[in-house]
Amino acid sequence: MAEMTLAALDELAIHRAKAGDLRALERVYRAYEGSVYTVARRICRTAEDAEEVMQETFLEVCRSIKRFRGSAPGSLTAWIKRVAASKALIRIRYEKYRETDELQEEGGWAGSRDNDVGLQMDLEAALGRLSETARAVVWLHDVEGYTHEEIAELMGKTVSFSKSQLSRAHARLRRLLGEEAQC
Amino acid sequence: MLRHCTISELLDLRDGEGSSAARAHVEECEACRSELDRLYQRMAALKALPSISPPRDRWPLVREGLVASRRRVRWQRAGWSALAAAASLVMLVGVGAVLRGGPTASEGGSELQTLVEQSRQLDEALRVVGAERRVLNGLTALAIADLEDRVAVIDSQIAYVRTASIGEREMEHLWRMRVAVMDVLVTTHVQQAANVGF
Secondary structure: OHHHHHHHOOHHHHHHHHOOOHHHHHHHHHHHHHHHHHHHHHHOOOHHHHHHHHHHHHHHHHHHHHHOOOOOOOHHHHHHHHHHHHHHHHHHHHOOOOOOHHHHHOOOOOOOOOOHHHHHHHHHHHHHOOOHHHHHHHHHHHHOOOOHHHHHHHHOOOHHHHHHHHHHHHHHHHHHOOOOOOO | OOOOOOHHHHHHHHOOOOOHHHHHHHHHOHHHHHHHHHHHHHHHHHHOOOOOOOOOOOHHHHHHHHHHHHHHHHHHHHHHHHHHHHHHHHHHHHHHHHHHOOOOOOOOHHHHHHHHHHHHHHHHHHHHHOOOOOOOOHHHHHHHHHHHHHHHHHHHHHHHHHHOOOOHHHHHHHHHHHHHHHHHHHHHHHHHHHHOOO
16 A cells, blocks of 8 residues: 555645645545554544544645645655544543453454454454554554554553553454454 | 563563563463464454545535635734724825815715716625535635635725724725725636536
8 A cells, every 4th residue: 555655646746735836635535544544543443533533634735735744755654644643642541432442352252263364353353342542552662663662652642552552452352353362 | 581571571572672581481472472472473364454544525525614714814914904904094094184175075976876886786696696505626715715815805994994984085986996806706606616517
């Protein structure tokens, strides 16, 4: 997705977007809507929340892109994803969802792992059963490559909190995926 | 290290931050090595999950929000401009009144009435042509927003001149400007309507 994004957005389009050109801003939106929605959807509990996070993210991006000074490859992607992660974390912080993963785990759920597709679905389902906070830490650290320091800053928590959430999340994922602890 | 590694220690190893004791233990312990491999595999599986497409196109809402936001900024600027323009007008009229020995209340009365009537007709035309909400392209939406802002500024100047009982010539000038801007606004709406098959 990142390669497609870079190919779709040339320097001129970014320059025009910075000047406030609505067509260029739409190109930015089209180039990043998938990655922004994926980050939002992985962190938020519902699709509706993720859509709203996506909308808030792009409003922020469109308003602030003129101040974006990054020139390194991928810096625009990193900035936009960071805005999305920040908006999603703000949303889950203020949502009043009950964290029900402990109850859901008691069922001893484990899906089939007959093939790659099955494994993928298991992992999706297991991710969905983590708390928002744990899921956000797993996604930001293991997939998006954020450090614990960056996650702590985004969440307004400590580095220890981020590390602890990641460890607990992986322990839960192991159980949810029906894997035996080796040690 | 005599005991097995914790998940936290294995995650540190996976992320290249583990202690040398933990690393040495994993080299010796098949169970911990297997667990570490599983953490690597899980991370790879997480990264391989497909991206998710948004169920609906949110760009129209983003664009609408952006245009509204720009409009608010323009309104704030226009508010100050109107105030400044009104203040300038008061100064000019005040100086003129002193030089002429007083405001010229009866000057050009029929011309003013004509302009007010033309403006009213354009308001009505705009009401008709602008009643139906259509999808506008970004540039047209911005142009319309700009023209509407200009009309609003002129209206505020007219209201000010009216309450300040300033001469009719200045009032005529404002109404003439209003007719001109309203004409462009109505024309823009009509052209947009024609483009989308109104």
